[in-house]
Amino acid sequence: MTHPIRIAPSILAANFSKLGQEVRDVVDAGADWIHLDVMDGHFVPNITFGPDVIKSLRSYTDATFDCHLMIAPADSFLEAFAKAGCDILTVHAEAGPHLHRSLQTVKALGKKAGVSLNPATPESALEYVLDSLDLILVMTVNPGFGGQKFISVMEEKIRRIKAMVGDRPIEIEVDGGIAPETAGVVTGAGANVLVAGSAIFKGGSVEAYRAAIEAIRTPAEKGR
Numbered sequence: 001m002t003h004p005i006r007i008a009p010s011i012l013a014a015n016f017s018k019l020g021q022e023v024r025d026v027v028d029a030g031a032d033w034i035h036l037d038v039m040d041g042h043f044v045p046n047i048t049f050g051p052d053v054i055k056s057l058r059s060y061t062d063a064t065f066d067c068h069l070m071i072a073p074a075d076s077f078l079e080a081f082a083k084a085g086c087d088i089l090t091v092h093a094e095a096g097p098h099l100h101r102s103l104q105t106v107k108a109l110g111k112k113a114g115v116s117l118n119p120a121t122p123e124s125a126l127e128y129v130l131d132s133l134d135l136i137l138v139m140t141v142n143p144g145f146g147g148q149k150f151i152s153v154m155e156e157k158i159r160r161i162k163a164m165v166g167d168r169p170i171e172i173e174v175d176g177g178i179a180p181e182t183a184g185v186v187t188g189a190g191a192n193v194l195v196a197g198s199a200i201f202k203g204g205s206v207e208a209y210r211a212a213i214e215a216i217r218t219p220a221e222k223g224r
């Protein structure tokens with residue numbers, strides 16, 4: 001199944017003092033989804049924001065809220081993120097303790113379910129949950145911080161995951177070091193959702209964000 005290319009700006013790189021306006025501006029600039037990086041200072045060495053902040057952003061746009069939970073364990077917080085207005089809830093395979101149970105909980109909450117893999121985690125971790133998935137998020141940097149360099153061996157991992165997915169209607173998302181130079185590489189390997197933070201949130205205006213999104217979308221489309 002071929003999904004459209006989607007550009008999902010990560011608000012990790014936005015101006016936190018005016019997040020609502022940043023979300024509105026980047027959607028006006030052509031963003032398809034808003035990527036929300038939730039970090040707990042335990043699963044990853046950084047802390048960002050939780051469901052209350054997401055709830056406060058919900059009124060700024062109808063765009064899909066794509067929530068990447070870098071928290072462990074995630075299960076006791078899934079309902080709060082669902083109620084905050086997230087449309088997709090992605091948990092990490094490494095966060096434990098029961099990945100299959102986490103995905104069933106997300107589905108029972110009426111949300112789309114995703115699994116993310118850290119760079120060192122093999123794609124075999126997905127094998128027995130594939131039929132519960134709407135999205136697979138391949139981390140192309142180690143999670144925790146924006147502005148890192150794309151780990152090039154992840155191209156092969158995306159390719160293998162694309163082959164595993166086969167005809168299933170699962171979206172393949174990539175996150176970390178996505179920029180005009182890497183966009184065609186990841187879509188050529190099979191990804192269709194491109195998260196980008198530092199490559200988009202620069203310039204501070206709708207016009208600058210539009211140019212940055214197009215600078216990623218054009219090679220992404222060509223790379224397919």
Ligand SMILES: O=C(CO)[C@H](O)[C@H](O)COP(=O)(O)O
Nearest residue numbers: 010143144146147177197198
């Ligand atoms: O999840 C993340 C870090 O854990 C960020 O979304 C990711 O790194 C995007 O940032 P950049 O585009 O600046 O690399």
